Amino acid sequence: MAIGSEQGRQDRRLRIEQQFAAHNVEAALDLLHLTDMAWHDCYGPHELEIPSAVLDDVLLLASGNLASLITVARAAVLDFRDVRVAADFDSATRHRGKVQQVWPNSMTAGVGSRRIVSRTSRAAAYARAANSRSGPTWPAA
Numbered sequence: 001m002a003i004g005s006e007q008g009r010q011d012r013r014l015r016i017e018q019q020f021a022a023h024n025v026e027a028a029l030d031l032l033h034l035t036d037m038a039w040h041d042c043y044g045p046h047e048l049e050i051p052s053a054v055l056d057d058v059l060l061l062a063s064g065n066l067a068s069l070i071t072v073a074r075a076a077v078l079d080f081r082d083v084r085v086a087a088d089f090d091s092a093t094r095h096r097g098k099v100q101q102v103w104p105n106s107m108t109a110g111v112g113s114r115r116i117v118s119r120t121s122r123a124a125a126y127a128r129a130a131n132s133r134s135g136p137t138w139p140a141a
Contacts, residue, residue, distance in 0.1 A: 005033055005036070008033070008036065008049060009029050009032075009033060012029060012032060012055075013025070013029065015059070016028045016029055016032075019059060019062075019063075019064045020064050020066065020069075021064070024066045027066055028066060028069055031066075031069055031070060031073060032050070032055075032073070034073075035050050035058075035073040035076070035077060036048070036049040036050055038077045039077055042077055050073075050076065050077075053084075054076050054080045054083065054084070056087075057076070057080075057083045057084055057086070057087035058072050058073055058076050058083060060087050060090060060091070061083065061086055061087055061090060
């Protein structure tokens, strides 16, 4: 765990440089800094930064796409379990060579003005959306 935000930024720099385009590295590092602050605000004084396992899942799902990183980082702060399930799904489908590139409309069911999405369906949709070329469109919770 990094002692300060600048050290945390330096610790992550190499990994971010490997996964993101050069012109997006600083923005990705800034976003992760904001994610750490949000994580600390949500999970209390003992959680100073996003845990490494959650960060691994976020970066896996972002796949080097800055727009995806924004969306997945936000989802991780709101409920990291969704991101964990999506990352597991993504890893399993990549392992089998069956990464789907399409956001399925069948993942959501309209009920009045609210859209209901099951946790498993939402996680599968997260993984597919993170791998789409046009960037993700996340379902409403």
